[in-house]
Amino acid sequence: MGAGGAVLIIVVGAVLLAFVVLAVALLVAAGAVRMSGKNPRPLAWTGLGVLAIPVLFVATLVVWSQIVRDPDTIELDLREPIQLSSLPEDNEEFPGMRDYDSDHVDLVLPDGERFKAEVDGVLVWSDDGYVSRVTFDRRAREEGEAATLGAAWEAELGRAGTVEVQPDYSTFGRVRGEVLTAP
Incomplete structure (x- = not known):
């Protein structure tokens, strides 16, 4: 402000x-x-x-x-089909996607495990009106945090998601995660 x-x-x-x-x-x-x-x-x-x-x-x-407002926490249960229209509006006009400036993500992964993380933003993608994947990212706030955070997210997501560490992004790097919904 x-x-x-x-x-x-x-x-x-x-x-x-x-x-x-x-x-x-x-x-x-x-x-x-x-x-x-x-x-x-x-x-x-x-x-x-x-x-x-x-x-x-x-x-x-x-x-x-x-x-x-954008919700502070995006909470989704990815084990069941979710209609994109059931999610809160994000004041953006992108067909098939919602872009949230949320601070946290709380997902029930397709395998039933839970993943919670502090993030800088969340993208919710859809195919045919149903959520197909969720991507989220976080900028590292200190030196070496990107690698540590990336490893932690990989361990928590397991095979349900993918993690990409971008060490050259901005000052300290960025970590991106992606989870596909259950088929």
Whole structure:
């Protein structure tokens, strides 16, 4: 996130906090008016209306973020046929493929074993509308990690998948894995 995004978050947060403070002040004033024996309803309703603004804003933001985000973890059981249309949308228009900026992959491999890994992205490919393979990759974060990670993924995937280590990719290398679905 850039400096502009951080400033925007601070400004929006300050505005929302101002609405909450104003709403609380109006509700406290309504309580004081009620204690004096006068009609507190106009102040109370105004306070509740002002309080509804930040509540609705935050609720809308949460719902919107759930709709448009890539899932943090791609979870697939590759033992059974999976329709590509049943997977979350990825906001990309690639026929026969979904591209996720996910942080983790959690797969039940065709042989029933489980494979979990921290990744930088996941591609889910399809043939005739059904998932045919899943590819994922991760950039190495330190010297020698690509070879170590590649060996670990090979051991965990076994014969269910393939692993490719690209030591010259970027600074420290990259590891790519691929798993085919059950026939």
